[in-house]
Amino acid sequence: xxxxxxxxxxxxxxxxxxxxxxxxxxxxxxxxxxxxxxxxxxxxxxxxxxxxxxxxxxxxxxxxxxxxxxxxxxxxxxxxxxxxxxxxxxxxxxxxxxxxxxxxxxxxxx
Amino acid sequence: xxxxxxxxxxxxxxxxxxxxxxxxxxxxxxxxxxxxxxxxxxxxxxxxxxxxxxxxxxxxxxxxxxxxxxxxxxxxxxxxxxxxxxxxxxxxxxxxxxxxxxxxxxxxxxxx
Numbered sequence: 001x002x003x004x005x006x007x008x009x010x011x012x013x014x015x016x017x018x019x020x021x022x023x024x025x026x027x028x029x030x031x032x033x034x035x036x037x038x039x040x041x042x043x044x045x046x047x048x049x050x051x052x053x054x055x056x057x058x059x060x061x062x063x064x065x066x067x068x069x070x071x072x073x074x075x076x077x078x079x080x081x082x083x084x085x086x087x088x089x090x091x092x093x094x095x096x097x098x099x100x101x102x103x104x105x106x107x108x109x110x
Numbered sequence: 111x112x113x114x115x116x117x118x119x120x121x122x123x124x125x126x127x128x129x130x131x132x133x134x135x136x137x138x139x140x141x142x143x144x145x146x147x148x149x150x151x152x153x154x155x156x157x158x159x160x161x162x163x164x165x166x167x168x169x170x171x172x173x174x175x176x177x178x179x180x181x182x183x184x185x186x187x188x189x190x191x192x193x194x195x196x197x198x199x200x201x202x203x204x205x206x207x208x209x210x211x212x213x214x215x216x217x218x219x220x221x222x
Binding site for chain 2: 043045046097099
């Protein structure tokens with residue numbers, strides 16, 4: 001599975017838009033990009049998945065450029081409750097096992 | 111609408127003791143996964159079941175780790191002769207075949 005690189009941590013304030021970029025230079029043709037969110041003392045939770053261009057759901061947007069070597073998770077108007085670790089994963093869609101990196105720790109301040 | 115549940119939520123074991131961690135998946139989910147998460151790290155895959163069949167156990171770190179799912183529902187992860195390096199959060203996830211994985215809250219194991 002393709003290795004991913006993302007910032008270790010990010011800080012933001014309530015109401016701001018947060019963009020977390022993930023690099024995946026060795027992404028394969030059949031790989032999808034998936035983001036998970038993890039709160040303290042909880043298991044990870046699926047946020048969004050995409051293959052190319054843009055995907056949007058009620059929680060976030062995922063932007064994927066044409067070369068697919070990176071992707072950006074966009075969280076609109078964050079609140080304190082968005083403080084969590086965000087993981088970028090790359091692999092075949094709905095693969096049997098997930099390969100997590102160290103994730104990005106997002107801290108939202110009032 | 112119960113999610114994945116795990117028990118116990120916290121377990122303290124003395125080095126050398128055996129422990130058993132339980133996972134109750136979402137009803138009807140054929141796939142079940144175990145992950146290990148060390149402090150400050152992302153989860154790492156341990157093993158995977160499809161119904162009662164253990165299809166992948168490549169992530170189990172040693173032969174002290176054993177998982178079973180005898181009736182294709184509840185699963186137990188057993189760790190024999192625990193060592194300090196086994197201290198971690200053990201996460202269970204379930205899914206319909208080849209779909210989004212739903213994680214439980216985890217069991218935090220501390221080996222003293």
